[in-house]
Amino acid sequence: MENQESDQPSSRPWLEIEQLAAAGAWADVRLRLQRMPEADRSYAASHLDTDVLADILEALRREDAADLLDWLPEVQAAHALDEIDPHAAAEILDQMASDDQVDLLARMEGSEAVLADLAPESADEVRRLLSYAPESAGGLMASEVFTVEEGVNVAAVVAQIREHPTFSTFAIQYIFVVSATGVLRGVLQLRSLIVSQPTTPIDALMIADPLSVSTDASLEELEELFDTYAFLGAPVVDDQGLLRGIVHRSAVEEALAESAQSDHMKSLGLAREELRSMPVWFRARRRLSWLSVNVVLNMVAASVIAAYQETLEAAIALAIFLPMISDMSGCSGNQAVAVSMRELSLGILRPNEALRVWGQEISLGLINGLALGVLIGTVAFLWQGSAALGVVVGGALAINTMVAVSIGGVIPLLLRRAGQDPALASGPVLTTITDMCGFFLALSFATLALERL
Amino acid sequence: MENQESDQPSSRPWLEIEQLAAAGAWADVRLRLQRMPEADRSYAASHLDTDVLADILEALRREDAADLLDWLPEVQAAHALDEIDPHAAAEILDQMASDDQVDLLARMEGSEAVLADLAPESADEVRRLLSYAPESAGGLMASEVFTVEEGVNVAAVVAQIREHPTFSTFAIQYIFVVSATGVLRGVLQLRSLIVSQPTTPIDALMIADPLSVSTDASLEELEELFDTYAFLGAPVVDDQGLLRGIVHRSAVEEALAESAQSDHMKSLGLAREELRSMPVWFRARRRLSWLSVNVVLNMVAASVIAAYQETLEAAIALAIFLPMISDMSGCSGNQAVAVSMRELSLGILRPNEALRVWGQEISLGLINGLALGVLIGTVAFLWQGSAALGVVVGGALAINTMVAVSIGGVIPLLLRRAGQDPALASGPVLTTITDMCGFFLALSFATLALERL
Numbered sequence: 039m040e041n042q043e044s045d046q047p048s049s050r051p052w053l054e055i056e057q058l059a060a061a062g063a064w065a066d067v068r069l070r071l072q073r074m075p076e077a078d079r080s081y082a083a084s085h086l087d088t089d090v091l092a093d094i095l096e097a098l099r100r101e102d103a104a105d106l107l108d109w110l111p112e113v114q115a116a117h118a119l120d121e122i123d124p125h126a127a128a129e130i131l132d133q134m135a136s137d138d139q140v141d142l143l144a145r146m147e148g149s150e151a152v153l154a155d156l157a158p159e160s161a162d163e164v165r166r167l168l169s170y171a172p173e174s175a176g177g178l179m180a181s182e183v184f185t186v187e188e189g190v191n192v193a194a195v196v197a198q199i200r201e202h203p204t205f206s207t208f209a210i211q212y213i214f215v216v217s218a219t220g221v222l223r224g225v226l227q228l229r230s231l232i233v234s235q236p237t238t239p240i241d242a243l244m245i246a247d248p249l250s251v252s253t254d255a256s257l258e259e260l261e262e263l264f265d266t267y268a269f270l271g272a273p274v275v276d277d278q279g280l281l282r283g284i285v286h287r288s289a290v291e292e293a294l295a296e297s298a299q300s301d302h303m304k305s306l307g308l309a310r311e312e313l314r315s316m317p318v319w320f321r322a323r324r325r326l327s328w329l330s331v332n333v334v335l336n337m338v339a340a341s342v343i344a345a346y347q348e349t350l351e352a353a354i355a356l357a358i359f360l361p362m363i364s365d366m367s368g369c370s371g372n373q374a375v376a377v378s379m380r381e382l383s384l385g386i387l388r389p390n391e392a393l394r395v396w397g398q399e400i401s402l403g404l405i406n407g408l409a410l411g412v413l414i415g416t417v418a419f420l421w422q423g424s425a426a427l428g429v430v431v432g433g434a435l436a437i438n439t440m441v442a443v444s445i446g447g448v449i450p451l452l453l454r455r456a457g458q459d460p461a462l463a464s465g466p467v468l469t470t471i472t473d474m475c476g477f478f479l480a481l482s483f484a485t486l487a488l489e490r491l
Numbered sequence: 492m493e494n495q496e497s498d499q500p501s502s503r504p505w506l507e508i509e510q511l512a513a514a515g516a517w518a519d520v521r522l523r524l525q526r527m528p529e530a531d532r533s534y535a536a537s538h539l540d541t542d543v544l545a546d547i548l549e550a551l552r553r554e555d556a557a558d559l560l561d562w563l564p565e566v567q568a569a570h571a572l573d574e575i576d577p578h579a580a581a582e583i584l585d586q587m588a589s590d591d592q593v594d595l596l597a598r599m600e601g602s603e604a605v606l607a608d609l610a611p612e613s614a615d616e617v618r619r620l621l622s623y624a625p626e627s628a629g630g631l632m633a634s635e636v637f638t639v640e641e642g643v644n645v646a647a648v649v650a651q652i653r654e655h656p657t658f659s660t661f662a663i664q665y666i667f668v669v670s671a672t673g674v675l676r677g678v679l680q681l682r683s684l685i686v687s688q689p690t691t692p693i694d695a696l697m698i699a700d701p702l703s704v705s706t707d708a709s710l711e712e713l714e715e716l717f718d719t720y721a722f723l724g725a726p727v728v729d730d731q732g733l734l735r736g737i738v739h740r741s742a743v744e745e746a747l748a749e750s751a752q753s754d755h756m757k758s759l760g761l762a763r764e765e766l767r768s769m770p771v772w773f774r775a776r777r778r779l780s781w782l783s784v785n786v787v788l789n790m791v792a793a794s795v796i797a798a799y800q801e802t803l804e805a806a807i808a809l810a811i812f813l814p815m816i817s818d819m820s821g822c823s824g825n826q827a828v829a830v831s832m833r834e835l836s837l838g839i840l841r842p843n844e845a846l847r848v849w850g851q852e853i854s855l856g857l858i859n860g861l862a863l864g865v866l867i868g869t870v871a872f873l874w875q876g877s878a879a880l881g882v883v884v885g886g887a888l889a890i891n892t893m894v895a896v897s898i899g900g901v902i903p904l905l906l907r908r909a910g911q912d913p914a915l916a917s918g919p920v921l922t923t924i925t926d927m928c929g930f931f932l933a934l935s936f937a938t939l940a941l942e943r944l
Contacts, residue, residue: 049843076719077838084839111837200686228681233653266529270723270741288723291744298751299833306822306829314834314851322858325826329859332822333866336815343811344874350810357803357810358796361926362789364814369759369785373778376759380752381767384564385530386537390502398767405775406782413786421797473814 051082059090064097071106080109084315088114092121095130104133107142113311116145124148128155136181137289140167173293175260176253179274179283185214186240188223193236195226214273214281215244222250222273222281250275253282257297260290301461307332335466339364339473346481353484353491355422359431362414363480366435367442367472370406374399374446375464382450382460389454395447403443411436426490434480442472504535512543517550524559533562537768541567545574548583557586560595566764569598577601581608589634590742593620626746628713629706632727632736638667639693641676646689648679667726667734668697675703675726675734703728706735710750713743751836754914760785788919792817792926799934806937806944808875812884815867816933819888820895820925823859827852827899828917835903835913842907848900856896864889879943887933895925 051074058066071079083106086094095103095118107115107130119127119142131139131152143149143164153161163181170176184202186195195213213231215224224244234243250273251263263272264287271286303312307328312321343350343360350357378395381387387395415432419425446468450460453467484491504527511519524532536559539547548556548571560568560583572580572595584592584605596602596617606614616634623629637655639648648666666684668677677697687696703726704716716725717740724739756765760781765774796803796813803810831848834840840848868885872878899921903913906920937944 049841077715080838081841084837111839196685199682228685229652232649232681232684262529287741288744291741291748295744295748295751298748302755303829303833306826308826308829312830312833313839314830314848318851318855318858322855322862325823325855326859326862329819329822329863330866332819333815333863333870336818337870340811340815343814344808347807347811351804351807354800354804354807354810355797357807357813358793358800360810361796361814361817361930362786362793365789365817365922365926366782366785369782370778373759373761376756376761377765377767380756380765384537385533386564386766388502388534395767398771402771402775402778405771406779409775409779410782410786413783417786417790469818473818477814 050085051078052085055082055086055094056090059094059097062097064094067094068098068102071102083109084111084114084313088118088121088315091118095119096122096126100129101133103130107134108138111311111313112141113145114313114315116142119152120146120148124151125155127152132156132160136163136167137179139164140177144168144172170253173257173297174253175251175255175272175274175285176282178257178260178289178293179253179285180289181283183214183273183281183284184212185216185281186226188215188217188241190240191236192231192234192238192240192243195231195240196236212271212273212284214284215240216281220281221279222248222275224248225273248273250281251285252277257290257293260285261294264290301459304459305461305465332466335470336473339470339477342474342477343481346477346485349481349485349488352488353427353430355418355424355427356430356480356484356491358422359414359418360477360480363431363435363438363476364469364473366410366414367438367476368469370403370410370439371442371446371468371472372465374402374443375450375460375468378447378450379460379464382454387451389451392448392451392455395451396444399444399447400440403440406443407436407439410439424491426487430480430483430487430491434476434483438472438476438479441475442468445471503538504531505538508535508539508547509543512547512550515550517547520547521551521555524555536562537564537567537766541571541574541768544571548572549575549579553582554586556583560587561591564764564766565594566598567766567768569595572605573599573601577604578608580605585609585613589616589620590632592617593630597621597625623706626710626750627706628704628708628725628727628738629735631710631713631742631746632706632738633742634736636667636726636734636737637665638669638734639679641668641670641694643693644689645684645687645691645693645696648684648693649689665724665726665737667737668693669734673734674732675701675728677701678726701726703734704738705730710743710746713738714747717743754912757912758914758918785919788923789926792923792930795927795930796934799930799938802934802938802941805941806880806883808871808877808880809883809933809937809944811875812867812871813930813933816884816888816891816929817922817926819863819867820891820929821922823856823863823892824895824899824921824925825918827855827896828903828913828921831900831903832913832917835907840904842904845901845904845908848904849897852897852900853893856893859896860889860892863892877944879940883933883936883940883944887929887936891925891929891932894928895921898924 055067055070058070071082074082083091095106098106107118110118119130131142143152146152153164156164167176167181186198213226213228214222215226217223224241224246225248226240226244230243249263249267251260253274253276263269269287271284273281274283274285276282303309307325309324312324378387411432414435415428418431419428449464449468453460453463508520508523511523524535527535536544548559551559560571563571572583584595596605599605606617609617620629620634639651666679666681667675668679670676677694677699678701679693679697683696702716702720704713706727706729716722722740724737726734727736727738729735756762760778762777765777831840864885867888868881871884872881902917902921906913906916
């Protein structure tokens, strides 16, 4: 069966794994996974039922189980580990680098039971790593670093490299020089080892007092550091100057990408890590809590329409255009929000520049407002045959576009100044304001022009 | 003035630069920029008027001008280079690495004039790099690599490293082994140089036939490569197997982040690189072309309301709730779109799974639809005192939420299958469908219950 299947790629590669697992053919499960193309592996693994996945993890060799977890989104890997015996989970985690252990344990419900089963020194290390904020240098660093003690010579360092079996797995080829107590003293480049005499003391070769970051350096500080310098990694020290690990450029870039992704998910009221494999009630509840807030904001805006019910009754054609005004103003405003968010994140716009942005967006809003107002006014006139309706609808959209664009550009800055997350709140605040304003403009213009409509 | 100002950070650091530039005090401009904190530098540089910026670039030493360009968003740097003498621009570009040169030249209007002024061999190299697609391995690679010819021994390589002044600036410490004609033969790790005897031939040390990517490998292929292997960089070869450059993990990650950012901007109808420093007419036109498409889609949806004008006239309170139904359904649907987009990008969902996703989202839509329908129905009943109105509005929102959630989850998959960009088209397609469907449900229910409303 194995040979037959491996020739024709399956469009549902997890089905076969499930069959093999149900038959208890664990060696075949491992073989099958090993032979899959990389993309199929993560695809198949992510489609396995959590129970089946847990059975497979317990049955596989520990290092194979660790590999399997590596192909899954972290949140799903943590869920699966929660399903298996804590002792087995601890043994699997033991096969991973400290930063990967921490990523999974931070997401597990039963992390305490697993920690109790880890070797004491390893558990202490992981507990310390878990105590750092996930997006700080401490939370992002790898604690495995290659260190030599100050005072030795090149030959001694070369000997240590020879003896260190895992040296080649240290992704960045820096060697850190520390004092006897572990205080960071310098960084040694491999290049200087190569071009130096064996008897040269490393204190003469190392870059002394190298740039380092504190364990609690923020993601923004790390981003700025790696933007400024072409380093692939930076040493992380605690408040006593002790070397604690190395934070890699790639870890910072991954965290930044996740944070951008997470902002987008949060702005739609989604849990950052929602996957369809999660229980439907959990997903529904998370989405619903944000939608309910939106209902309230919508009602605030709709109350403007309710206040003008009589006008609307007398000019029913206006009702066709109210949703359009709401949608178009929202779109125009969201464009301005996105440009401000981008300029904020590029560091070329600061929260105190609200007035300048407002001035710049007013002129753009004027241009686009006039264009859209004329367009929709003409449509309203041709469609409903009423020039007055065209003027009311077009005028309202023109003014409201100007309002939406200028307010949209400024809202992220004001929210940032007020200590709020602009990615989260800009959208709802914007559309509530522009809906209210748009409905008010259209309906009050209509009230003024009532006998002509 | 210099000393006085550098003590008190200015909230508008560019003003001082502009004053110094106006006075022709170029040495002071350079000093002032050098002494600024990094964040202030890019902030100040990005706020300079393009004319002033061009004057400064021409007056500074070429390497300082290159630094200044490095602090700017690429699109602004390219605009500034377009403003100055092509000969000066060529000299400034000469101070940069080939991949940075290409990034700027690709964005310049006057790149041909500048290329004509570059040294012929350098211009040929840049022209070749410009010919690659920007998001391919060829477009992302750095062409500066450190190579040695096969057949030599360790001592010869060490001697070459000693002589090569720029070796330490090669961010990745790989040494590539090539044949006499430049065909990639192997990769040498610095580690193996350190632990080997000087007389060892490198052909015995190198990793032979190393993994490499073709110059036209796509961003997706590169993402998968770096996901699979912990490499910091991969050699890029052309179709004759000649080593052309190295593509760094960081370049791929940056391109992926830019592509995600660009998707978000495009989905709002914004030019990917819109900055407020661009001419207002340019910005307005770009935004407007997308808004106009939205007007048309909105009219399609509004035509449903127009068809039921009589019903609406008889049940005017319904007009209060139509924008709310449109907005709420759009929100619910966009949540499902975002989850599908995320699962697609994680590689755990494939376009052929539309039916499975539809089934999963239907149940979630049912839960949230019932919850929101009851909520808004109760509100409508209490607010307008009509139980029938509550049933009409609540029922329409309940069903339309189910439609929006299930359609929203599926649309990105269908668009991907149809070869369209789901990031671009999902939103407009979704809201047009859910608006039409929501208006139809509410107004046809109201028509049925007309005598009770």
